[in-house]
Amino acid sequence: MISSPRNENRNIAILVYEGVRVFELGVAFEAFSTSKPESLEDWYDVRAVSADGTHVNTDSGFQIVCEDDLSDLNFANTIIVPGWRNIDQVPPDNILDALRVASARGCRIVSFCSGAFVLGHAGLLDGKCATTHWRWSTSFRAQFPNVDLRAESLFNQSGNIFTSGGSAAALDLCLALIEQDCGLDTSMEVSRRIIMPLRREGNQAQFFGSAKTDGLDERFGTIEKYVCENLDAQMTVAKLAKLAKMSERTFSRKFTDVYKASPAKWLRHQRMLAARSMLRSADTPIAEIAVDVGFHDLPTFVLAFKREFQMTPSSYRKSLNRQ
Secondary structure, three states: OOOOOOOHHOOEEEEEOOOHHHHHHHHHHHHHOOOOOOOOOOOOEEEEEOOOOOOOEEOOOOOOEOOOOOOHHHHHOOEEEEOOOOOOOOOOOOHHHHHHHHHHHHOEEOOOOHHHHHHHHHHOOEEEEEEEOOOHHHHHHOOOOOOOEOEEOOEEEEOOOOOOOOOHHHHHHHHHHHHHHHHHHHHHHHHHHHOOOOOOOOOOOOOOOOOOOOHHHHHHHHHHHHHHHHOOOOOOOOHHHHOOOHHHHHHHHHHHHHHHOHHHHHHHHHHHHHHHHHHHHOOOOOHHHHHHHHOHHHHHHHHHHHHHHOOOOOOHHHHHHOO
16 A cells, blocks of 8 residues: 655655765655655655755756755754765764764664765764775775674665665665655555666675676686576586586685675576566466576575565566556
């Protein structure tokens, strides 16, 4: 059932500052403002709150006008911090103090991409799990050693603090928040409006690398081709290592370096992507799809699909029919 957000989560403030990233600003407004389901009268109340005066320069060279300042954060149940303008620059005290006060009163604090650096400087991530864009992971760990950085995750929740990886992952996090506030049906309705059929799960890797074509990594290209052409076959790390002409230990280590995921995790991901593609055909029975991607036990396949995409194969197929 499509439903409105609960009152305690309706008011959203998007923090705006000099050099704010337009894409992430747009993601927040698109998800929580523009994409309101037509069947609902009540939706989120979204405001842009400026830390740097009425006229703010964006990272794209144009200005935006904000009527609200940091004192207006008091109205918010959720504060969104877009990517920070410079990961080596400590944010000003007025921003950090405002976020500390908001978090202390239980406000939901959300960061997109390098916005996690702002939360880190405010001390809101100490002792917590967090993520940011994988490019900034080394710098983040150096600056915030007391944070458990999960650089491989798309987004992460730790209490009232939510962090996302790269800019596109911010949209996945927005849909997850809408699901928390309004339920799965509403989140799916918003995702259809923005032509994003499914949000990705938070613990999904930010990316699965592609094999390079030079030197040693050519063997992984061969493995990738073999796997994708034989998803119905039973595969083990030992078998793949043999095909690559490596020991299992060496294969696992080098494979993870190339694909940013273990062989088992990468293989499972490929099976699930293939299954999702096959489900777009309404004529193929789900049990047959399970066998085609290497599962000979239907309940195990359904569980694996649900873990990957947060919905069962039949629910996914129904969601396509409603689009």
